[in-house]
Amino acid sequence: MKKLAPLLLAAPLAAMLSGCISFGGKPPKVPFMTIRAAEQVKPGDVQTPASGSTVTVLFPVVPHELATTRVPVHQGGNAVAYVKDAQWVEAPPRLFARLLGDTISARTGRPVLSYRQSQVDPGATLSGELRSFGVDADTNEAVVIYDALLVQGDDATKFQKRRFEARAPLAEVKPELVAEALNKAANQVAVEVSDWVGK
Structure with missing residues (x-):
């Protein structure tokens, strides 16, 4: 009986605390949006x-x-x-760079490195400006415009610059439709960039 006493006291205490402790906030009314590469390296592939x-x-x-x-x-x-009730899970530069990296690696077979990883073997460096990543209400389109700068090797004077643009039709400006259209346009740009970077 003495052994059961602490357990009997613990049950009401746990019930009282459960009303005070929260393991994570309430989910948002509108889910966060993201984009994903249509082409990705297969799990287990070694480069x-x-x-x-x-x-x-x-x-x-x-x-x-x-x-x-x-x-x-x-x-x-x-x-x-700004689109009402629409929010990315993280900032567009990070989302777009990740999609670019996944697509380039999958299409060309070339390993894509982060800035820190690049200290091992810099190879080519792809940078640029994401000039547009949103909605054109006049044409009802999602628009992605990326000015890419490709430097081959350590010689920064040997570079190529090129603009990439893709548009995807948008029936209505709603978060889920906007995310889908921007995902499509971003993937189109990523495919064109990866073909430009080459094998």
Whole structure:
């Protein structure tokens, strides 16, 4: 009986504390959005690069309107608003760089490195500016515009610069539709960039 006493006292105490302790907040009313690469390296694939064949993908520079987790909407040329109740799970530069890296690695077979990993074997460096990653309300399209800069090896004077643009139709400006359309446009840009980077 003495052994049962602590257990009997612990049950009401646990019940009282359960009302005070929360293991995680309430889920948001509107889910966060993300984008994913349509082509990815298969699990278990081992990449052993030749010297200089790696690609380092840096986070792109963005204008102020994209330095947030919200989705900009352009209308009439100069007006910018944001999609109501739409929010990315993380900032667009990170989402886009990850999608680029996954696509390049899957399509070219070249290992894609982060900035820190690149100290081992810098290879080519892909940087640039993500100029648009939002909605054009005048044409009802999701728009992704990326000005890419590719430097081959250690010689920064040997580079190529190219603009990539993709648009995806948008039936209505709603978070889930916007995320789907931007995912499609971002993947199109990533495929074109990976083919440009080459094998």
